Every structure is written in C-alpha cells, then in structure tokens.
Amino acid sequence: MARRFPAGTNTTATAPRRESAGRKALGSVRRAQQITTYGVGAMIAIGDQSFIVSGLDSWDVSEADTLHEPRLEGPLGVDHFCLPPAGEADSGRGVKVRRFPETYSCPSCEALRRLRDFGNGRNDNSCGDCGSKLTPSRFVVACDGGHLAEFPYWDWLHRRRDEERRAQHSCDRRRARLSLRSEGRTASLQGIVVACDCGESGSLEGAFGRDAMASLRIGCLGLRPWLGRDGREDGCDRPLRVLQRGSSAAWFPAVASALSIPPWHRRLTQLVERQRRHLLGKTDARIREFAHDEGWLAPGRYSAEEVIEAVRTLEGVAADAERDPDDIDAFAPGSRLRREEYRQLCAETPELPENEHFVCVPPASTEKVSVPGIERTMLVKRLREVRALRGFTRIEPPADSEAGRRRRARLALGPDVDWLPAIEVIGEGVFLTLDPERLGRWESRRGPSSPHARAEAVRHNHERALRSRAEDPLTVAPSPVTSRLLLLHTFAHALITEWSLDCGYPASALRERLYVDDDMAGVLLYTATSDSAGSLGGIVAQGEPAALAASLRSALARVSWCSADPLCMEADASGVDSLNLAACHACVLFPETSCELNNTFLDRALLIGTPDGEVPGFFSA
Incomplete structure (x- = not known):
C-alpha cells in the first residue's frame, strides 16, 4: 500500500492513518532532496520505519508548478518538468511512498x-x-x-x-x-x-x-x-x-542540468515558453492574435515582430535538440549543451531588466592585477539552472557510456509520463578560462613524470573500470580523461574550498560546472542552491582581479601541503576505482553534491607540481 509525504521543509514524521480514514503525511523532505537524495526508488527512514519513494505514475502533480527548459526537454524526451509536489500534511497529495523492506x-x-x-x-x-x-x-x-x-x-x-x-x-x-x-x-x-x-x-x-x-x-x-x-x-x-x-x-541519482542562456534568459522567451502549446507551430497571424489577447502587445511591452521571432527561435532550438537526443548522455564537460553555455559565458550579457535569468559581464575593476594562468574572468551576476532527475542506478554511480544508460532504472512503469521531476535554482558565480598558450605548452610535455603520463595512468584505470561494468568490453568508448580535465577539475576544487573559507559559504552550497574539450578550458564556480545558503552573496566579488589573485595564491598554498603527505602526493592511485592520484579528504575532496564528477579525476600535483620538481605544475611553471 502506498502512502504519501509532502516535499516541503518540515522533516517531522507522523504515523499514517488507516486506509479507511484517508491518508496522512508520514513526513516531509525538501524539494531539492527529491532530485538528489530521496528521489524515485530511494529508500527513506521515517521515524522507526522504512519506505521507498514510488514511481512517477503515482505522483499527484495536478497542482504542481511546471518548469520549462527547452535545452533539456528535447534531449530528455519530455514535454515539461514539474516541481515535486508540496501538499499540506492532511491534503492526501504529495509524493507516494511504499513500505520497504517489509521484513x-x-x-x-x-x-x-x-x-x-x-x-x-x-x-x-x-x-x-x-x-x-x-x-x-x-x-x-x-x-x-x-x-x-x-x-x-x-x-x-x-x-x-x-x-x-x-x-x-x-x-x-x-x-x-x-x-x-x-x-x-x-x-x-x-x-x-x-x-x-x-x-x-x-x-x-x-x-x-x-x-x-x-x-x-x-x-x-x-x-x-x-x-x-x-x-x-x-x-x-x-x-x-x-x-x-x-x-x-x-x-545514485542520474541528474541532467542546464543553464538558462540567451535567448532563454529573456522575459519574453519565458512568456512564450509557458504558452508554447498555444504558439508553437502556429501562423504569424495566430501568434499576433494570441499575444494581443494576453496583453503582450500593450504599449511599453513587446512588438508583434518580437513575439513572432521568439516563437520561431524556440521552434528552431527545440528541433535541434530533438535531432541530437544522445548528447544528453555524452561526457558532460564536453557536451553540446556545455559548448553553447561556454560561448555565452565568454561573451557579455549586460544587466538589463529583460535579461531575467542570465547576466554575465567582465569585472568592473580597472586594476592592473595579473592573475598568472588565467585568460578570462567573467562575473555571472545572475543565473538560473534547471536540474532534472532522469533515472538512477544502484551499486555503481551513473556512467557516461552505453552500459551506463542500460543500467539506469526507470522512474515510471507506464510510457505515458511526459514529464520529469526537476527544480530550478537561482544563483551567481564566476567563470574562469585558462591561458591557452600556457596550457598548450604545459600539455605538450612528455616523459614518465609529465602531466600527460599522470593523466594516462588515470585514463587507463577509468577504461578498466568501464570494461568491468560493460556487458561487451569491446564496445566500451575511450575514456575522456586528459591532463586538461584533471587540471581544471582540481583547480575548481581548490578554489571552491578557498572561497568557502573567505565568503562564509559551506562548501556544499557552492558548485562547479566544467567546460573541457580540445577548444574549451573553463570552469564556472557558482552558488545555485534552493535554500538560504545560496543567497549570502559575495561570490561575484571574488572574480574581481585583486580578490581573485589573492584567493588563487592562498588556494595554491593550501593544496601544496596535505596532512597525509608524503603518502597523498606520492600515491600511484587513490579513490574509487583508482581514479585519483594526489587527492584525499585532507586536501581537495569535498561534498559530492558540489562535485559533478563524484570526487574523481583529481590530482593536485598538476596544479603545483611535486616537491622533487619532476612533475611540472601548471601554476608553478
């Protein structure tokens, strides 16, 4: 028999009524936890009993808020997203749970x-x-x-x-x-x-x-x-x-996420998106008539041409997303979604009333402060991220491979569920790219102690782990691990740890978003959490040249020594499946909710080099 708990903020558990008297809420969790911790198929302890969260077929989302993010909807094959329902305790609405285990x-x-x-x-x-x-x-x-x-x-x-x-x-x-x-x-x-x-x-x-x-x-x-x-x-x-x-x-949740970037950041686009079933595929005359009826063409708002252009843009991008549904399963830091975001983060999007969900500008300071190794700094003063739960795995975390897709469990029994649970979070951040010339010289080094050799060791361990989980080892795709990925990922961890100390944020309230490929070497460090820890402010200020230079120096000094040294620095492998080198909980590991690669692919030696000088660090060169 299924029972319910609302997705809210009160965590007090209550006993269920008997079926004849109706349902009573057993307890509640935060909406964000329905995506990251207690989603469909997860077991949850409520008081002295244990339950499992039921499939989406049983969720009552009739009064749930609807979210749209076209860059995710097409690849995930859904029409929209829904916030996990947050019903009152005695309403009978909410997320259903079933008793498990029954023993x-x-x-x-x-x-x-x-x-x-x-x-x-x-x-x-x-x-x-x-x-x-x-x-x-x-x-x-x-x-x-x-x-x-x-x-x-x-x-x-x-x-x-x-x-x-x-x-x-x-x-x-x-x-x-x-x-x-x-x-x-x-x-x-x-x-x-x-x-x-x-x-x-x-x-x-x-x-x-x-x-x-x-x-x-x-x-x-x-x-x-x-x-x-x-x-x-x-x-x-x-x-x-x-x-x-x-x-x-x-x-283990399988979560897909995307930032709302131009043109989806504009208020007009958001209006069109909410009314997409009335506008997409319609004639210009019908769009103009609908916009007039909705009051969008009132003086001081929008012109008919602007509305029509927004509708056609939405149609075009939705079609592009549907043509490449496998991209959502590609290695996230190098996917098409990330490429689109990378281009927008490198460009300026001014702070205007129309730019509702995305503002990205260069630092305002005119100080001539050199930050070695950093090419570009952009202050993301406003951003919106949509995170959707698309499945889950057990035993092993989700993998960006065909075997990983087959291991992902279904969220619903029937095929008629055209939505996924998701949350939207509003935050701010700093986007950084590495100096391409310096990066090229550093990557080109060869030898048994070169960055390339250390990355090859991790890549070999990663491919071995992928083959062990694949039904047919011969079909395993090559590992995406490179020295550039290890460098950027460890750099993000070091800077987030430093900023959590400088700004007063818990590390769990900060997140990384990596952009890594042959022509991308950037990282977005941002606050995007739905609770009060995401609204403290102060992260954008860390992107100003003087503050960035100071925090980077401090971060590199902090990771140059670990209380587990020399074992940590000299380790041939560490972490799950030996996917780390010089990295442990005493230096660069932090809460996995903030890390998009589950605390793997880390090596602080690539940041600062080894004490004997044999391995060159990017920032020590």
Whole structure:
C-alpha cells in the first residue's frame, strides 16, 4: 500500500492513518532532496520505519508548478518538468511512498518476519507477542541494473547446508519461523545470527562478498518495488549484491542540468515558453492574435515582430535538440549543451531588466592585477539552472557510456509520463578560462613524470573500470580523461574550498560546472542552491582581479601541503576505482553534491607540481 509525504521543509514524521480514514503525511523532505537524495526508488527512514519513494505514475502533480527548459526537454524526451509536489500534511497529495523492506525484526523476542505477520495490523510497528517496537531489516539485495529486493534470510540460512544435510532435513519456507539476534561479541556480521525453528542457525558473515549470492545460486528476480506489484522485470541475469539499507550505494541519482542562456534568459522567451502549446507551430497571424489577447502587445511591452521571432527561435532550438537526443548522455564537460553555455559565458550579457535569468559581464575593476594562468574572468551576476532527475542506478554511480544508460532504472512503469521531476535554482558565480598558450605548452610535455603520463595512468584505470561494468568490453568508448580535465577539475576544487573559507559559504552550497574539450578550458564556480545558503552573496566579488589573485595564491598554498603527505602526493592511485592520484579528504575532496564528477579525476600535483620538481605544475611553471 502506498502512502504519501509532502516535499516541503518540515522533516517531522507522523504515523499514517488507516486506509479507511484517508491518508496522512508520514513526513516531509525538501524539494531539492527529491532530485538528489530521496528521489524515485530511494529508500527513506521515517521515524522507526522504512519506505521507498514510488514511481512517477503515482505522483499527484495536478497542482504542481511546471518548469520549462527547452535545452533539456528535447534531449530528455519530455514535454515539461514539474516541481515535486508540496501538499499540506492532511491534503492526501504529495509524493507516494511504499513500505520497504517489509521484513522486520523484534529486538525483544527476536522474531524475524514480514510486518503484517506480527499480528498488530499492517500499519502498527509493534510486535504482537511482546509489544516492543519493531526494526526494519538492515539488509537488502540489489543488482547494478537497478533492481531491489528483500534480503533472502531463509535462502541464506538453508542453502548453506551441504547436499546430505539438505536431504535429511527439509524445511518449508512458507511455514518456517525465523529469528534474528545480535550476540554482541563483535560488531562484525559474525555477531548477527539467524536461526530457524527447524534447528538451522548461522551468522551473516560473508554476506557482503561480491559473489555471496551467486555462490548460493540466488539470482535477481527483477523486482522494482517502487513501481508496485506490477513492476517486475523478467530476464535479469545480473548478480545480486548485499547492501545495508542506508548505504549510499543503494541509490545514485542520474541528474541532467542546464543553464538558462540567451535567448532563454529573456522575459519574453519565458512568456512564450509557458504558452508554447498555444504558439508553437502556429501562423504569424495566430501568434499576433494570441499575444494581443494576453496583453503582450500593450504599449511599453513587446512588438508583434518580437513575439513572432521568439516563437520561431524556440521552434528552431527545440528541433535541434530533438535531432541530437544522445548528447544528453555524452561526457558532460564536453557536451553540446556545455559548448553553447561556454560561448555565452565568454561573451557579455549586460544587466538589463529583460535579461531575467542570465547576466554575465567582465569585472568592473580597472586594476592592473595579473592573475598568472588565467585568460578570462567573467562575473555571472545572475543565473538560473534547471536540474532534472532522469533515472538512477544502484551499486555503481551513473556512467557516461552505453552500459551506463542500460543500467539506469526507470522512474515510471507506464510510457505515458511526459514529464520529469526537476527544480530550478537561482544563483551567481564566476567563470574562469585558462591561458591557452600556457596550457598548450604545459600539455605538450612528455616523459614518465609529465602531466600527460599522470593523466594516462588515470585514463587507463577509468577504461578498466568501464570494461568491468560493460556487458561487451569491446564496445566500451575511450575514456575522456586528459591532463586538461584533471587540471581544471582540481583547480575548481581548490578554489571552491578557498572561497568557502573567505565568503562564509559551506562548501556544499557552492558548485562547479566544467567546460573541457580540445577548444574549451573553463570552469564556472557558482552558488545555485534552493535554500538560504545560496543567497549570502559575495561570490561575484571574488572574480574581481585583486580578490581573485589573492584567493588563487592562498588556494595554491593550501593544496601544496596535505596532512597525509608524503603518502597523498606520492600515491600511484587513490579513490574509487583508482581514479585519483594526489587527492584525499585532507586536501581537495569535498561534498559530492558540489562535485559533478563524484570526487574523481583529481590530482593536485598538476596544479603545483611535486616537491622533487619532476612533475611540472601548471601554476608553478
């Protein structure tokens, strides 16, 4: 049975009413968390119970605010985006959740069974025998195709027996009474013991092994509990892995985002976008008539020609986006969407009333302050970003590859959902590009200790990780890792850490947006968060020449030494899948919500060089 919680700011959990009395909100989360933390298919703990967020088919968005971002709608194949619904607690509206896992245990009498079998009703979280509060199962199983299921306690216990014991002692799965106890002698899985009334007992030691389920011939059943009882997907042959219910590996969001850049930043374009179904594909006469009826042609507003031009521009860009739907799955820092943004960020967009969502200007200061290594600085005084949830993965984070696309789980069961959940955030930032001549000289160096050699080591590890996840290793696309990517990414991390100290922002309130390709070498550092931390101000001021030079010097001095040195600097590999070199939590890693590459592809040696001088740093050259 599905229940609801509104997407709001109050995190107080309340118990559900019985179905006959209507639904009552269980709790609430922020709208942004519906995209990044508790989206469709994610498990959420509310009080002493556990639920999973239901598919989009069940969401009531009849009163939800609609968002439009044409640069995303075409590639994602949707008509519009919706803000996660934020209904009142007793309205019955909001985001549906389903109970998962359904297996609970009693800490007093140690019974282990489904909640409905404890005898106190389907919504009563107490033991029918002793009255103690029940605890949801700590463990679930999942495959990297997104499927999710209850931990198979009975199978784990009974399939471990050898063939002779299995023949002598039969046990009916449906009638077996299991118990779960913690012996307390150790904090490991060896201290968690499962027992059956048939006399079998054993610990959960080894359950987290990569091949633990496969060795017992326990395969994936293709279950998708967030889509209800009809959500099963047959034919999955991916191996199951055991996860803790609250593990970060249980849900990785696949988020697509875009900035509102010219011409989409203008107020007129926003008006046309909101009324697109009445305007797109219509004749000039019909557009002029509609604009007149809406009051857009009133004196001091817009001319009919301006409205018609805005409609035709919207039609053209929408058609271009539909012709290249695979671009949204390309490596983000070098995608077509980023190229469009890069061109606009390099140009000036003045601060005018019509430029509602994008203002980008050079620094106003006339100080002759040199910032070595930086070619261009632009102050983005106003920006709008739309972030949409397009799917999720389990076990492994989303990847920019064909295998990564196949691993992405569906958000809805039916094909008739023409929208995706999204949020819009307003912020400010600073856009920086590196000196191309200096960058070219630095990249061209060769040798065993050159930037190219260090990047090749990371690229080799990345391709190995991609091949291990691909169904056909021969079809894996080349890794996009280059010394330029490692340099720009580490530079962004170093500067964000410095600005979080200078401006008072938490690092989680600042974000990076990379622009990396053969003809792009830029980064946008910005505030774009929907809570109060995104409105402190002060980031734009860091782009003025004197402030930028000072903060860059301080940032480079800070990353030149790490409390984990010399191990950190001399590491041959670090991080997940060995995708980092000189990078750790004591120097350049920060909250993954601020990093678009999940804290991978980092090497501070490329910024400042190695102490022995063998590896040249871009900013030390």
